[in-house]
Amino acid sequence: MSELTHINASGEANMVDVSGKAETVREARAEAVIDMAPETLSLILSGQHHKGDVFATARIAGIQAAKRTWELIPLCHPLMLSKVEVSLIANQETSQVRVESLCKLTGKTGVEMEALTAASVAALTIYDMCKAVQKDIVISSVKLLEKTGGKSGHFKADA
Structure with missing residues (x-):
């Protein structure tokens, strides 16, 4: 395992200096899984939820969260994301919703935290909109599903 990058020689938290890194295309995908009652999922999918389009709201929340990750997670760099995508896949057989996010940029630091934040906030938004009924x-x-670019190269989670 490599050293912790956000801890300096004195053991204090610090922001990593990325000024010497080369700009590369970096991409990350993350997911969150939401388990709910079949009735709740049916309410969402039928468009009958009293708060409106749950998936559209969650998608927008995830995109906004990715763009603001640096304000939420200490020591994250503000990034100029070139792409943020949030997909919501409902599985009525398991009564689950799978949120998958994709973040991309050309820059000096990775987008894993942005992808994880997007997936998490989209899932939290679904919970928030549905908590009145369940x-x-x-x-x-x-979890992080995959990341490419940068010095550490390609990572793909085990299937």
Whole structure:
């Protein structure tokens, strides 16, 4: 395992200096899985939810969150994202929604935190919009699926 990059020689938290790094195309995909009652998922999919289009709101929230990750996570760099995509895939058989995010840029630092934040906030938005009809919704399996670019190269989570 490599050294922690956000800790200086004195053991203090610090922001990594990326000024000497080369700009490369960097991309990351992340996911979150949401388990809910079949009735709740049906309400969302039928468009009958009293708060409106749950998936559209979650998608926008995820995109906005990715763009503001540097304000939420200490020591993250503000990034000029060139692409943020949030997909929501409903599975009525398992009564789950899978949120997948994709973040991309050409820059000196990775976009893993932005992708993870997008997926997490989209999932939290679904919970927020549905908590009036079901409070025991479970958000799980928030994880990095894949990342490319940068010095550490390509990473892909085990299937």
